[in-house]
Amino acid sequence: MDQVRSSASRIFNITSVEGRDDWDEKCDRTFGVVQNLINDLSEKEAHDALTSAVCKDAKTHEDVCVGLIYVILTDQQNAARSYRDLSFVSRDGLALVLSHLTQLVVERFPRLLDSVRSQLIWLIKELVRANVTGTDMLIWNLMRQIAGGDVAAKNIWLADTLMELLIDQRAWLDKFPFLIASVVYTYLRLIEDHISPTHAFIRQKEINFCVSLLREKFSDCMAIGRDLVRLLQHVARVPEFELLWRDILHNPKVLLPTFTGLSQLMQIRTSRRFLYLRLTPDMEKKIIFLTSSVRFGNQKRYQDWFQRQYLSTPESQSLRCDLIRFIVGVIHPSNEVLCSEIIPRWAVLGWLLTTCTHPVAAAHAKMALFYDWLFYDGERDNIMNIEPAILVMYHSMRPHPAITATLLDFLCRIIPNFYPPMANQVRLGILTSLRQILEKRVLPSLSPLMNNPKLDRELQLLIQESFPEFCRATQNSSPPTADGVKTEDFKELDGDSMIVSSNSESVLAPPSLIPASDTHLSDEPVFSEEEDQDDIPIATKIKMRGKMTANSVRTIPPQLLEISNTVAQLDGDVRVYVEMLISESDIEARCSAVENLVQSISQDPLGSDQSQMLVQCLHAIFLHDLNTTPLLTGHQINPEAMEESISRPLFVLLRSFAEMVDDDSKSRSPIAELLVELYKLQPKMGYFLLYFLRASKASESKFASYREVCQARDMEVAHCLLEDLKICADDDVNLLCYMAVDVFQKFPDESRNNSELLHLYVSNIDGSQLYQLVVQCLLGALVLFDRDPSVIELLGKSNRNSIYATKWFTLGALYGHVVINSI
Template sequence: MARMTLYKLDELDEPKVYENEMHEAYISYDNLLKRGNTEVDVQNALLDKRSDDKKYKETMYGILFAILTGKDSTPHFNRMCVCVRDQFGVIVDRLRALMEAADFHRLRQPIVIKMLQLIEKLIEMDAKEIDKLVEIALRQAAGSNTTQANIEYCDTLLGMLERNRIKYLYKRGKMLRLSLYTYLRLIRDHLDESFDDLRRREINFCIRLMRDQFHHCKLIGRDLVRLLIDVASITEFRDFWRDLLYNPQILDERFDGLKTLVRMPTQSVYLTNRISPHLERLLTAIFKQDSYSGYRRRWQWLRDKYFSRPGSQYLAVDIIRYIVCVIHPTNEMLRSNLVKRYQIIAELISITSDEIIRPSALLALFYDWLFWKAQDNIMNIEPAILLIMETFESRNWQYCQMLIEFLRYEAYGFCKPLSEDIKKSVDAAMETVLTQRRSRFDRFGKLATNKLGNAFLRIGLVGKVHKKLCAASTSNTPSKAASNISSNTLNTPSSALPAVPPPSTFSSTPITNSATPVPTNNSTPTPASTLPSTPAPGSTLNSATGSTTGLVTGVGFHLAKMVVSPATPSSPVPMDVDGDPPKSYTNSTSVTKSSKIVKKVNNGTSLSSSIVPPAEKTSKDASLWIYGKNLEQFRDATSLSVQKSILPIILDTFEKHMVEDAPKKISGYIVPAIRESMTKSDLFTAVMDKLWSLDSESSKSKMLELLRLIGDVDNGHALVSFQVLLSCLRKAQEESKDAFFDAPNLKVYKDLINYQLEMSNGYEDLKFVKKQRVHEDFISLHKSNIMLFQRATFTIMEYLREYCMGEVTFVLLLVSKITPILSYELQIKLARNQCVIFGDKYDEILVFALDWDPIEQYVLFQILNAEVGGRVDRVEKMLTTSSILRALDRSENPEPLIGLLDILRTVPPTSLIISSIMYLMSNASDRLQKQCSLEFVITAFQQWYRNSPETMRAVLTNYMRELSEGMKNNNTKESTKEHAGNLLDVIISWYNDSKAEITENFLKNDEFYSSIKRITQLLGKQLLTDWLTIRTPETNTEAEDGK
């Protein structure tokens, strides 16, 4: 009999490692079955192997192989359930390894389907880390792939999710969101008539998830809107769009509408969900290439594999969003010769030749511009501006204009109700680019006098940008286009730009093929890409077509080496900004970044050409005579030891003598060597030692200026500021023997941050830029020396409070790997009001914390309890202003629920607090979750009752009175009735648990009894028989008279 295999292998292919191991284990398991043993004997033999780890794994692998390759998997799975000891952890790990492997696509199709069937059984058994396995399964549902194998995979996976929708997805918010994001994206791939049944099921699945659990779904963020735009013309989604735009409270009582949704950035886990593990590995390999040949070879291989099939172009949209929001290179990678993000994005845009998909690709690139906030990550908008800069500098005017025009039309017409907010966001994004003093953005501020600067001015998006661009101009007279702009309104002369129609994106209404005219002067453009309002009857997704003539032609160029093909004789030759024909670029004439910045000299030291003008390198300034030959000796020294001996002498002279503009004059001699040895800290340590020895403010200012000049080399300000922070903390640590030391010298670090940024031109939002710089230093400190970070926690919170309080970055670093002693000291200081962590920003931290590790969530709520515990006003504010209660679930987030109970125990009950926790029952998606929420509320009631029975009775009575008064109105909201019914369920369940206590302290109280009786009558229900017998006839009569 031929050997059963997992993979489709050719004759020359070697068997896979996983398959060999599992097959050998299967042979042992199969021999046990063939011995004629009874089922009891087989199970006993399997149980004997449980105690030995190696034999246990072999047994589980053998059974797994039998399940995947056999005809009937039921008896094998039953045996697996008998001998399992680790909650199927071994099985889940092996299935994850098979599904994440690079050769997953070579698994035989029946094996893949059986893997999904086994995953469904593991969901029913609540296997260990089953969520991670389901997440991998969702990633393997490939987008833009309509092969029979992938369609069968998507269909089987959808069936599994449909059957486990209530008992699995509704209890795990993250998995619900991942499932929705996956199939909302796949719908547009299955528009062909041959996929009607699958598409219908996908639509119903997504609509049901959003209708039933929108309070979970909205946490996806703004990319949920982007996917909904793609399917807006489908009838079922058309109705959903109406509710989303005009009646959002139907979806979620606390949902404010589209504006709130688009302001929420999408977390990377959802964008990564549409990139298969194999594709992710390919992209990672491409971004690690530092040679043109290696990059082109891998890119061509990726393109042939993923974009050779019909209908595969839309995958480029998913990859662009992944690159923009997930792949964030470090500063070292940006300064290197590795492949840049905008280069790959340019390749992907050139692939999308379809006139419908091209605008979607551009929207994926510019999407975060439309909703930019100061606290967002600048890396999300960096690729777009770099792509614009490089296309302009390579004189590809048509491509550059396409990008600018697209941003212009989306800013004005992406969503009419939000147009003003979107224009402000684009303004803020442009301001951020202009104010970031980074080498890759420096060129952008110097383009005022050329066509790119004028093109941006003619967009009219940024009111202050034209002033900055003109300020960078060498001419004293601004251009005509620049002088025409005086506000954030569009002012585009009809002759200023070529008549190019706007790019079209998916619209709810059919778009004609006629080009949209360019608006005349003082008019607002009418973009084709708008959010759906009221879709036209009968319109379909395929009706969203539009002309992009002039936008999609001639863009198949490569940015890897900035090679610009010469213009053909039939096309007009583009002119340089000065009127000269463009220069030709070839590989042989390309100049690397390192050769532009650093010039090597014969003695082995490197000097930065950006520090000292060439004239100063050959002739020494006369005012530097007091340094003697020390500067030249330091600069020309060939060993680090010589430089270390000379540098203190130079710094002493520098500090004692008042030479005008001394830091700048000596920087050309000493700064390059100090900057080059920053990672070793030898020379930089000498600079910091000198700084610590200074007393006068004037001398410290001179040293700060010198530190700023060190940071100017290769944009090293972040490295310098981190080294200064490290030096401050280490010096304070040396001077203190306490576990948590004080570091008042952090004032030097703050002064340096202020000095670096304020001395740099162009920063508008200094507060945000400073916060971003400090947080980067915090992260570097946490990675490099976590013990120092923890010992310095309190002094950092004291002297850098504005960068710590209410900041999710700092809080995550704080709770990550926290030590018991730090946790104890922190809670003591919070309880005594000696420090503050949350402030008023509860929601900004707690919502992000739901995706943290369980131990980090537990520690976070301990810290929160220490800060707000015992303070009624803070607890009420936290419960009423935070949306955290909407997302809590016992099965998915037990730690926050435990922490919330601890917090509630510290304060007396109030009507507002009771009303807030009752939302847990209102948000329950099924009977089990509602029962769990009911138990939570009863536990909170019992805690309050044990502390003060009288207070609990009075507050509960008052709350019931308020509910009953509200229910007397005929226009009572359903939520009020629901709250009243839930409260009655709580009291009944509480009575069944503690009849004596409830009877004596509550039901025998006239006011309480009257309130609960009134609510019961208004709900159309009857009081419990036990409650009626508790009251004597006289008491009942008096209660009725009082009513």
């Protein structure tokens, strides 16, 4: 009997072959710890015993907290008392409790017993009522467990119960903009699944809830971006949403005074965090495994298993859109994976499209695949979001020609039908996508798709009408392009390539590589196709020739002539971009060259010798720029001067790296190494990066770029800050004071109570600069130190009659008795 009891679980559904896992056994053990502490004690005595126990060490604190969680989840009668005990004895504001609950929700929720699920919802309600920090992310993770395309009773119960909780706690929900957007994204998507009359009641609640949030919190919901429009399209026939659509299209300012209409939403790329939301953690794990670990050709058994598990019911047709958006927007393979035998994304997407049998779901799936094309912008969007769709069409031409034909037909027809008044914008977005595809060498040419003789005649005519720029030329003359190259200069050779004549030079190019004025180079290179080092993209060459006119080319300064031999030894694209930096006088062209250089190095890292030569060249170029035009002439620190100061090639390099770190780009390592090497030749690079982050008003996440550079230098952040700010103090004390707010705000652990750093400021500033710091402290923007004994000790060592000590006491007095009592 004891053996049977020990093998049973009070928290998980366990089959006879599974056995109990570590988490389950830990719960049993910690429950025993709690029981031993409170057995046969009154409520007050039990509370005292628990409080005494958690003060012993961190392990006992964790055991008691987990044990009390276990009681709450498994014993409804004692749940309220256990929650009170948990609230009193927790020493970290219930952070440990939230950590364990999040782990339970993310990793083990599907296995929970029904009674435990009910108690979990009860516990979350209590955490919400107590306004416990971090509960919003626990609810976010729990929403992920509401599976799309699943109308099973347990799934409906979770969706309904969680919605009731959020409706009841609406005032609490309104405090969390990201959670509001996530709730709208989740329940808009679920309305589509709950179309059956048996689910009419919950569907109506979801409709009312979503409409209420959209109308009252539209500014928060706009953070979803273009996928909000996609989901609203799926429910557009619901009367309540019809009224909302009328306001979005014809009276947008009713929703938000700054909202200008549909175009504004479509230009916002949807964050990955929302795309994660509509896949359960288990689905996410399996899709990531499929796209990162399964060899191409061996995927069928994995796909069959996934289809049996998640895609076998009629309701699950809608889940394909969620999967497609996740694969397109979240799974961006590294170059190593792209070069390997791992199944490519386009093959997985092709499988999802071919197994979609419902016509409405099939139309939604195609829309999900092409959605980022419609308003694509090379500067804001990621080419990896448009790469899979073109490759699905390209690779399906022979084995599945119907797939290629239906996708091309959809792409052509979506232009006038997405929203007729915006047909020109949609067409521009698709054309920009196709040009990016060619510039990034996703495909060498679009001719096999656009001029495919196997397509039926009607579709061929439709393609020629929609995309004449990418079909074979049928006329002998046409107006000049935006770059000033007339199309008469294009001489057709064999239908697949042309001679482009410009500035008395000719280059061989596919007809689809003709540049256009709205073409932009992406900052996120991700493709691994091998290229000759001298094989520079034709569009880039033409763009460069167009810019390097007689007016923009400058006389090369003598200081830069010294590196001419080094420049000559650089290879391919890198050499072209460095030559532009040297010879161009137009600042925009030089900044563009740095952007292209960063892109080239990220996509194809340099060898050691080439990297060293590039560092020498860039150091000489940047040093000449700084000598010619100081960072801030006349020490003028104002918005105009700062904006102008960071609009130069050096800061384009720093901006590109900061954006890569912010986007968690896997291709940023070569740029980090480049900055470290530049650091060795130009020690000012550190404070230049800090200055750029301050002057550009960078988001907090971009300050991680400074930490990453410190890590690449194999140095502590505190040490780097001290070194860099000492150099800044030698150069310009005004800049030292200007950066103080960000230094002490964004690096609090390394800067506050740092006696060396504080000494650096106090020993360099004058009376007026001291006044500026005092004002910042009084405004709450600057916190130099807190009530720490080391501050008093430092003050005690100073000469109270010196000017140095006077500055110390002036700043210290702002923080109360710490300094006043020490004088």
